[in-house]
Amino acid sequence: MAELESESRARNPLRGYSTKDILTVAAISAVGGVAGAIVVGPWAKFIEGLLGPFGAALNNPFFIFWATLAGLLIRKPGVALATSCLMSFVEVLAGSMDGSIALIFGLIQGIGLEAGLAIFAYRRHLVAAMASCALGGVGCAITLMYVFGFVRLSGSLQIPLIVTIAVGDGIIGGLLANAIATSLKRAGAFN
Amino acid sequence: MGPFIYEPRNSVLHQVDAVNKFVWLLWVTVAAIITSTPWQAAVIYVSVAATGIWLGHISLTELVRRTIHVALVSAWLFCLLSVISPSTAGPSFSIGFIRVSVANLAYAGTLAIRIFTLGTASTIVVLTTDPRRMVAEFVKYGHLPYKAAFAIYAALRFLPLLQNEARIVHHAHAIRADVSGRRGLIARFQLVRRLSIPLLAGSLRRIQVMAVAMDARGFGAHPTRTEVDELRRHPAGWIIAGSQFVLLLTLLTWKITGNAGNLVRPPIGGT
Secondary structure, eight states, X not given: OHHHHHHHHHHOTTTTSOHHHHHHHHHHHHHHHHHIIIIIHHHHHHHHHHHGGGGHHHHHHHHHHHHHHHHHHHOOTTHHHHHHHHXXXXXXXXXXXXXXXXXXXXXXXXXXXXXXXXXXXXXXXXXXXXXXXXXXXXXXXXXXXXXXXXXXXXXXXXXXXXXXXXXXXXXXXXXXXXXXXXXXXXXXXOO | OTTOOOOOOOSHHHHSOHHHHHHHHHHHHHHHHHOOSHHHHHHHHHHHHHIIIIISOOOXXXXXXXXXXXXXXXXXXXXXXXXXXXXXSSOEEEETTEEEEHHHHHHHHHHHHHHHHHHHHHHHHHHSOXXXXXXXXXXXXXXXXXXXXXXXXXXXXXXXXXXXHHHHHHHXXXXXXXXXXXXXXXXXXXXXXXXXXXHHHHHHHHHHHHHHHHHHTTTTTSSOOOOSSOOOOOTXXXXXXXXXXXHHHHHHHHHHTTOTTSOOOOTTTOO
C-alpha cells in the first residue's frame, strides 16, 4: 500500500497541490470565467468601442484579477497560471464574445500573472498583487497587438498602449484582488 | 449544465470526442492567425462554417444568430484598423476627412475575418460538446491527470450551485433592504458588490468540507479512476482534425514558397 502510494505520488504532476487547492482553483475559475463571458465581456466591447485598444485598461483588470486572487489565497507556484487558463476555458464554454482567442489571452496573461507573484515569492500583499496584475496586463497588450493586429500601430503608440494597460490592470486589478483576498481571510473563509 | 450553450443533437460533430475537436480548434486558431490576406482568411472561415453546418447540423440561421456579437466585434475592428493604421504607399481614397489606403483595408479585412473565424469555430465547438463527457474524454484520450480534469469538472459543477446561492442571497437582501425594485447600472453594480464576497466566502467554506470528504474517499491515492460513462472514439474526429491540419500545412507552404506575384509577409501581424 505504501509502495503504491509513493509510486502514485512520484508519477503525479500535481503532487504539490492538495484537493482543497484544486477545488479552490476550480471555484474561482468557474466564477471568473462566467463573469468574464457574461458581465465583463459586454463592458469590454463597449469601452473598447469608445477608446479603442486603450480601453482594455478599464476592462481587462476585471478579467484577470481572479487568477491573482487564486494566487494570493493558495500561494503556490503555478496556481495563477492554471486559474487563468482554466478560467478562459470556462469563458469559452460559456459563450465568450472573443471565442477561442480567450484561450490565448488566458495563457499569455497567465504567464504574466504568475511571474508577478513569483517575483515576490508568492507573498500575500498589495505590491505582489499589483505586480502580478501589471504583468498580466503586459501579456494582454502583447496578445492584443499580435492577434487583433494592433502591432501595426506606430511605435510611438505601442509603448503607451502596453504601459496604459499594465498600469490600469496593476492598479485596478491589484487593488481588487488584494481587497477580496484580505476580506476572505478576515471572514475566516480561507486560512 | 449552468450557463453553457451546449445543445444535444444527433450529428457527427456531437459524436466526435472533445480532444479531437479541441485539436481542430487549435489548427483553426493557428491557421487564422497566420493568414495575411483577406482571401486566405475567408478560405479558413468557409472551412469552419462548412464544418459546423454540415457536420454539426447547425443551421445557417442559428450560426448567424450565435455569432452576431462576434460579427459586431469584427466590424468594429475593421473600421478601427482601416482608420488608425499608418498610411502606406499604393491606391487610397477619402471618406470625409479620413484617408484610407487599399492596403490598410486589406489588412483590416484580414484581421476582422480572423476574429470572426475564431469566434465561429469556438461557438461550433461549445455547441457540440457536452461539458461532462468532455472532462472524461480529456482524461482518457488526452491523458490529462484526472486531478487536473477534476478541477475542470468541479468548475463546471459549481456554476448551478453558485447561481442558486446567488438567487437566495439576492432574495434575502431584497426582503431586508427592499432593493428588488431598483433598476439601472448603479443598482446592478451594487448587487454584484453585495453578492460577490458572500458567494466567494460560502464557496470557499464549502470547498474545505468537500476536500476533506474527497480525501477521505481516497481521491488522488491511485493513479487512475474508474469512469461511469463508456466512451467511444468516433473515427470522424481524426478526419476532421486531420483535414484542418492539411489545410494549415497548405497555407503555410503557400506562404513560405512566397506564391507568385505576392509579397511574402510575416505571418503574424501582417506588416
